[in-house]
Structures are given as structure tokens and as C-alpha cells.
Amino acid sequence: MIWLGRGIVLGLLAFIILGPLANLVLWAAAEQWYFPHKLPVSYGTKFWEQVFKPRGDALASLMTSIWIALSTVAACLALAIPAGYALARLKLPWRTAILLAFLLPQAFPSVAVYINVARIFYDLKLNGTMFGVILVHTVHGLVFAVWITAAAFAAVDRDLELAARNLGASGLRSFLTVSLPLAAPGIMASAIFVFLESLDEFTGTFFVGVPDVITLPLLMFTASIAGNYQIAAITALVLLIPSVAFMLFIERFLKADVLSKIGA
Amino acid sequence: MQDRGRLGVVLVAPALAAVLVLFVYPLGYSLATAFEAKGGGFTFGNFAKAFEFYSVDIGFTLVIIGLSTLLIALASIAIGGYLTLGENPRAVALLRWLYRWPLFIPFVVAAQCMRSFLAKNGLMNNTFVALGILEVDQTTGFLDWRGIVITFVWKQTPFVALLAAGAMASLDRSTIEAARNLGASRLRILFEILVPQIMPTLVVGLILSFVTMMSVLSVPLMISGESPTMMTVDMAFRINNYGDYGTANALGFISYLLTAACAWVYLKRQVRQ
Numbered sequence: 001m002i003w004l005g006r007g008i009v010l011g012l013l014a015f016i017i018l019g020p021l022a023n024l025v026l027w028a029a030a031e032q033w034y035f036p037h038k039l040p041v042s043y044g045t046k047f048w049e050q051v052f053k054p055r056g057d058a059l060a061s062l063m064t065s066i067w068i069a070l071s072t073v074a075a076c077l078a079l080a081i082p083a084g085y086a087l088a089r090l091k092l093p094w095r096t097a098i099l100l101a102f103l104l105p106q107a108f109p110s111v112a113v114y115i116n117v118a119r120i121f122y123d124l125k126l127n128g129t130m131f132g133v134i135l136v137h138t139v140h141g142l143v144f145a146v147w148i149t150a151a152a153f154a155a156v157d158r159d160l161e162l163a164a165r166n167l168g169a170s171g172l173r174s175f176l177t178v179s180l181p182l183a184a185p186g187i188m189a190s191a192i193f194v195f196l197e198s199l200d201e202f203t204g205t206f207f208v209g210v211p212d213v214i215t216l217p218l219l220m221f222t223a224s225i226a227g228n229y230q231i232a233a234i235t236a237l238v239l240l241i242p243s244v245a246f247m248l249f250i251e252r253f254l255k256a257d258v259l260s261k262i263g264a
Numbered sequence: 265m266q267d268r269g270r271l272g273v274v275l276v277a278p279a280l281a282a283v284l285v286l287f288v289y290p291l292g293y294s295l296a297t298a299f300e301a302k303g304g305g306f307t308f309g310n311f312a313k314a315f316e317f318y319s320v321d322i323g324f325t326l327v328i329i330g331l332s333t334l335l336i337a338l339a340s341i342a343i344g345g346y347l348t349l350g351e352n353p354r355a356v357a358l359l360r361w362l363y364r365w366p367l368f369i370p371f372v373v374a375a376q377c378m379r380s381f382l383a384k385n386g387l388m389n390n391t392f393v394a395l396g397i398l399e400v401d402q403t404t405g406f407l408d409w410r411g412i413v414i415t416f417v418w419k420q421t422p423f424v425a426l427l428a429a430g431a432m433a434s435l436d437r438s439t440i441e442a443a444r445n446l447g448a449s450r451l452r453i454l455f456e457i458l459v460p461q462i463m464p465t466l467v468v469g470l471i472l473s474f475v476t477m478m479s480v481l482s483v484p485l486m487i488s489g490e491s492p493t494m495m496t497v498d499m500a501f502r503i504n505n506y507g508d509y510g511t512a513n514a515l516g517f518i519s520y521l522l523t524a525a526c527a528w529v530y531l532k533r534q535v536r537q
Binding site for chain 1: 380
């Protein structure tokens with residue numbers, strides 16, 4: 001009896017968690033699906049060819065999204081590596097307040113803020129430009145970049161840095177040859193976090209990117225609202241793959257020694 | 265030492281400046297605009313308009329997010345509790361594998377999944393009909409406020425459950441074993457030993473998830489964009505259709521206040537302890 005109950009509860013949970021994903025996969029594979037059929041009437045790759053045709057909207061959006069995400073990662077790391085090192089190793093006044101400042105963009109409901117960013121960017125002619133969208137994504141991702149990078153530097157064995165200094169290495173040299181390589185896996189993890197955040201970001205792009213910058217989430221949204229469920233499902237799957245892969249492998253990048261120092 | 269302090273400030277300054285210019289400044293701008301009349305000057309008119317048009321939606325937002333937060337808390341406690349106290353290793357392993365799936369799925373994608381799953385002839389109703397639980401003409405779609413709640417709970421539970429399960433796993437096992445030996449049921453151990461000890465972690469997770477839900481635009485737009493809906497949709501509507509920054513920012517101000525109230529309750533709790 002216990003077995004039966006446990007089986008039913010787990011089965012129900014599996015249905016709730018995986019059912020919506022299964023529905024998405026079915027739509028992505030369907031060529032025709034209409035009421036009252038419970039499953040797609042015919043399957044095929046017609047819509048995949050439409051999505052991935054050279055010079056199509058979707059491929060262009062994918063490229064835009066990847067470019068924005070890579071630029072965002074570069075900007076975030078350029079800001080976060082020095083900041084993270086300082087937070088982990090150097091004497092800083094108001095250290096806790098500085099750490100919390102990076103959390104601000106995640107601590108306020110963001111829609112109203114993005115509306116005003118768009119208004120300010122409009123005067124600066126940054127609306128509808130890739131650069132404007134990259135700026136918005138950078139600030140949003142900075143909390144992951146700074147906090148994880150700081151934790152990664154804090155987890156580096158201080159004796160190794162001191163040994164390098166004792167052997168005559170300059171501060172910069174010991175940073176470049178000892179601290180940075182040892183913190184690299186943690187920095188990589190923060191880069192992946194920022195990349196995914198940027199790839200998936202919707203609200204900021206919705207206000208700042210219009211009408212010229214159409215990232216994959218915006219394309220998916222437009223297709224869905226217009227009722228093109230196959231196109232929406234295929235683009236959603238493209239967005240889903242890196243997210244699920246990251247969930248399965250996150251522990252390989254974020255080791256427990258770094259994880260325990262995040263936000264500390 | 266003086267030099268090292270200065271170096272630290274120099275290294276942190278660019279990142280900090282980015283947050284100040286690209287977040288704190290627009291936030292201040294938003295607060296100021298909420299109290300500014302169209303031609304300039306101080307006014308409460310934007311708030312009067314926001315309440316006149318959108319008081320139903322403000323209430324709806326609170327109900328949707330409050331109910332979602334409650335359900336997320338219960339589901340997270342159940343999942344964390346079973347992962348910590350479950351006695352069947354295979355069921356525990358299966359649950360551990362299963363519950364994390366939505367963790368990193370973007371909100372837009374979650375909304376698209378639910379848009380097809382919860383529809384009147386989506387996979388959910390189709391399965392019920394195929395199993396003989398419902399007749400075709402008894403099915404109803406869930407693409408309204410209920411759909412928003414379901415999507416939020418589906419998407420946010422893994423995050424809170426991950427924190428709760430982690431906190432429960434790091435607790436001292438000996439008290440649990442002692443209670444077990446004295447004959448306490450697992451449910452009692454969960455609510456009298458585990459939950460009180462992980463409360464701080466659970467509350468932090470729930471507050472982060474509360475703010476996230478207050479910020480999401482795509483889910484209400486895609487699941488149920490029609491009135492009554494959430495404040496985020498109304499803000500986007502005021503901007504895109506009327507260029508009405510005053511009312512949109514007044515709604516934004518109200519959403520900051522709701523979040524602040526939620527954070528305040530938490531801080532008060534912390535101080536009391």
C-alpha cells in the first residue's frame with residue numbers, strides 16, 4: 001500500500017514537472033495539431049527548416065542574442081574580476097554595503113526601473129541599440145559576476161600567493177600567475193551564469209531593445225502571441241538546452257569550497 | 265596599508281559606478297516621476313489615477329503573488345523534508361533528480377510551456393480525458409490568474425526547495441535520530457525540528473522569489489494579459505499605449521512599497537531573534 005501511494009505521488013509530480021516540457025517538445029515536433037486530436041496529427045521538420053533557414057528571422061535573433069550575451073559576459077568580467085579580487089583580498093571600507101549594492105538590481109521589482117532606463121536611453125540615443133541592451137544586461141548580471149568571483153578569489157589558498165610574493169613576484173605578477181588561474185573555475189561559473197541570464201533576459205530587452213534589437217526571447221514571445229506555436233516551441237527549445245545543460249553540470253563548475261563563500 | 269585600501273577602492277569603483285548610473289539613478293528617476301505632474305510640479309494625481317484604474321489589478325497582484333509564495337513554501341518544505349527524512353533511497357534519488365528541472369528554465373519558456381499545457385485542449389486536459397477522469401465537454405482551460413499562479417509555483421519551487429533542502433541537509437542529524445528513537449512521526453519531526461531551524465534560509469528564499477515574481481512581465485502577458493491581470497502588465501500598457509510615465513511610475517512605486525513591506529517583516533523577525 002505504501003508502495004502504491006508513493007508511486008502515485010511521484011507519478012503525479014513527474015506529470016506536473018515534466019508535462020509542460022513534454023507539451024513544448026510535442027509542439028516543436030508537430031507539423032499539424034488541432035482540436036479534437038490529443039496528439040499532433042502529423043510530425044515533421046517543416047517548421048525547423050523555417051526557423052533555421054539562412055538569413056531567417058530566428059537565426060538572426062539567435063546571433064543577436066549570442067552576441068549580446070558574449071559582450072555582456074566580457075563587460076561583467078572586466079568589472080567583476082578587479083572588484084571581486086578587492087572584495088576578497090584587500091581592505092575595503094563599508095565592504096558589506098558594497099557587496100549589498102550589487103544585489104540592488106535584483107532586490108527591486110524591475111519593470112518600473114527598466115521603463116526609466118528606456119526613457120533615459122532614449123535621450124542618449126541608446127534605445128534600440130545592441131549597446132544599450134548590453135548595458136542593461138550587464139548591470140543585471142553583475143551580482144552573479146561579483147559575488148561568485150569574490151567567492152572564487154576568497155577560496156584561493158592565501159599561502160600560495162604569499163609564497164609567490166616571497167620568491168620576488170610583484171603583486172600584479174602573483175595575481176596573474178597564481179590567484180587568477182586558481183580562481184578560474186569559479187570565474188568560469190560566474191561567466192556561465194551571466195551568459196544564461198543575458199540569453200534569457202526578457203523585460204529589459206522588451207523596453208530598451210525595441211524596435212530594432214530582437215533577441216530570441218522576444219522573437220519567441222512575438223511568435224507565441226501571434227499563435228505560431230510551432231515556431232514558439234522551437235525557439236523555446238533552443239533557449240532551454242543551455243539552461244538544462246547548466247543545471248545538470250553546475251556542480252562541476254561551482255565546487256563546495258567556492259559555494260560556501262558566496263555573499264560572505 | 266593605506267595604499268592597499270586605496271587600491272581596493274579603485275578596483276571596486278568601476279563596477280559600483282555601473283550599478284549607480286544604470287540602476288540607482290533610473291530608480292531615483294522612477295520615484296521622482298511618480299510624484300510629478302505632467303507639466304512639472306509635485307502631485308499625488310498619478311496615484312489617484314493608478315488606484316482609480318488599477319486597484320483591482322493591485323489586489324490581484326497581491327493575491328497571485330501571496331498565494332504563489334504560500335504554495336512555494338509548502339512545496340519546498342515537502343520536497344526538502346522528503347529528501348532529508350525519506351526512507352526509500354530510490355524514491356529519494358528519483359525526487360532529487362526530478363524536482364530541479366525548472367530551476368534554470370527562463371520565465372518566457374516556462375510561460376510558453378504552460379500556455380500550451382494548461383490550455384482548454386492542452387496536454388493536461390488531454391491526459392485527463394484519455395485517462396477517463398474528465399469528459400471532453402467538462403474540460404476548462406487554466407489560462408487566467410490560476411495559470412499565473414501555477415506557472416510561478418512550477419518555476420520558483422525548485423529554487424526555494426534547493427535552499428531548503430541544502431539547509432536541512434546541513435542540520436545536526438543526531439536530534440533527528442533522537443526524536444525518531446523516541447517515537448516521533450516523520451511529519452512531526454519535519455514541522456517541529458527541521459522547519460523551525462531552517463526558517464531563516466526559507467524566508468530569504470521566499471523573499472527573493474517574491475521580488476522575482478513582482479518583476480516578471482512575460483508570464484502574465486503570455487498566460488493572461490486581459491484584465492484583471494498583474495501590475496507589471498499595466499505598467500507596460502501605460503507606457504506602450506499612452507506614454508504615460510506618471511501613472512506607470514506610480515504603479516512602480518506601489519510595487520516597491522509592497523516589496524519593502526515584505527522585506528520589513530523579515531527584518532523585524534531577524535531583529536526579534
